[in-house]
Amino acid sequence: MTEIKEKKEELIEKPFSDLKYSLYLGCVIPNRYPMIERASRFVFDKLGIEIIDMNGATCCPAPGVFRSVDKALWLTLGARNLTIAQNNNTTELLTLCNGCFGTLHEVEHEMKSNPEINKRINEVLAEKNLHFDGSVNVRQVMDVLYFDIGLERLKSLVKRTLNLRTAIHYGCHILKPATTQLFGQDPDNPTFFDEVVEAIGSKSIDYREKLMCCGAGGSLRTGFKDSSLQYTLAKLREIRKVGVDCIVVCCPFCHLQFDLGQVEVSKLLDEGEEEFRIPVIFITQLLGLAMGYEPEDLGMIKPTELKGISPFISFDPLLKKIESIPLDEAKRDK
C-alpha cells in the first residue's frame, strides 16, 4: 500500500518521466559555467526527465573556430559526438548551447541528407569501429521546453509567479539558418523564447537590437575580442534603456559574453557612462525559480573563496527581489 502511494506521489512530482535525453554538455558549461549544468540537471531531475550523460564527448566542435579552420574536422568530431547519443540508445540528444546546437544539428543534417559526406565521414569513424546510423535527433533546451513539455504544462509548473522584467536574448544559431532549424518561426520575428518566459510567469521586455548577435560567435571573441564587445555594448545600452531585472539566455557562450562582457566593456564606455550590472541567468535557472526552488539549488551562488570565476556580475539585486516574492500558494492563503 505504501509502495503504491509513494509511486503515485512520484508521478505527480515527476510529471515528465516519459522524456529521455542524452545530455551533451559541450565546453563552456562544464568548464566555465557549471551553474548552468547544476541548474539544468536539478530542474530535469525534479521534472522526472531521464538524462543520460554522453561519456567521452568532445567539443562539438565549436562552429566558429573549428568550422572555420577545417570542415573535415568539424564534421568528423561532430558525427563522433552523435554516435555517443546513438550508443546510449537514445534518439534525442539535448544540448544547452546554441553553438553546440548549430554544429551538431547541422552535422546531423549533413549526415542525413548528403550521401557523399555520410559515406566519407563514416569511413573515418570506422577507424574506431564507430558508425552514425542517422537515428539521433539533435535538440536544444528551448525546443524541449517549447515542444516536448509545451506551454500549457510549463504554466502548470509555476509555484512562484516572479513577474520579473526580463531582456530575452535568443542568440543566432538557434534561429538561423532557418532552413535547417526547428521552430518553424520567422528568424526575424521569433516568439518561442518569449512565449516560454511568459508561460513561466515573467515578462519579456522588448528592446531595440533584441535579435542582434551577442558578438561572441564565429571565433570573433577569440580572435578579435574588442570587436566582439562592440556588439555586446550596443545591446547592453539598449537593454539598459528599457530597464530589466535580468537578461535571460539559452546559450552559455552568449551567457559568458553578457556576464563577463559587462566587466570587459567597461573600458569601452563613454566618459561618465555608468558601468553595467545586469544579472544574466540561464532559462533553466528562471524555470527553477518559477517552480519555487531556492536560488542555491540552481547554482545562483557566488563563492567568495574563489577569484575570477563565473558569475562575474552579481545576482544580488535579483535575489533580493526574488526573496520578497512569496510562493503563489502562500499568496492564496492570505
Next chain:
Amino acid sequence: MPQDQKLLKYSSEYSDELSLDDELKKIRSCIQCGMCSAVCPSGSFTALVTRKIMRKALAGDHSVLSGPEIWYCSTCFNCYERCPRTIPVTNVILRLRNMAVREGYLPDNLKSVIKNLANTGHAVPLGGPDSKWAKLRELHKLKKVPPTVHSFPEALDELFTLLDKIKFNARIPYR
C-alpha cells in the same frame, strides 16, 4: 582561364578531404546588391564588407584570404537568410577561412584554441582537477571533472586516431 574560375580551381586543390566546393560555386550568382552588408552587424563595428568579400572571391583576388576581414564575421547568418540570390554567404566566408588557414593565414589568437582541442578534446578545457573551475564544479555539487572526454582517457585516444585519419595535424600544424 576566366577570373572566376581561378578561385574555384584554387579551392579544388584543397578539396582532398571532402568535396565542399558546391557552396563556393554559388557566389557566381552574386549581383553585388549589398543586402549582405546591409544586414551585417559586424559591418557596423569592423572593416568587414561582405559584398566586397563576395566580389574578391569571385575575382580570385588572393587578398580575400590574406586579409583579416573574413575573420571579423560572427556567423550570425543574417546575410545567409537575406541574400536575394540565396547564396549561403556565411558558409562561403567559412569556406574561405578554411582556404586561408591552409595558406597559413590564421589569426594568432585562434591557435591556442586549436591546440586545446587537439590536445584535450575541449576547446575550453577544465584545466585539471585542481583548477579553480574544478573547485567551482564541486561547490555546485557536480563531479569535479565532467563526464566528457576529460574523464575518459580512451575517448581522448579515439580523438587522436580520428585526427590522424583525417591528417589534421599534418594539414593544420598547430598542435
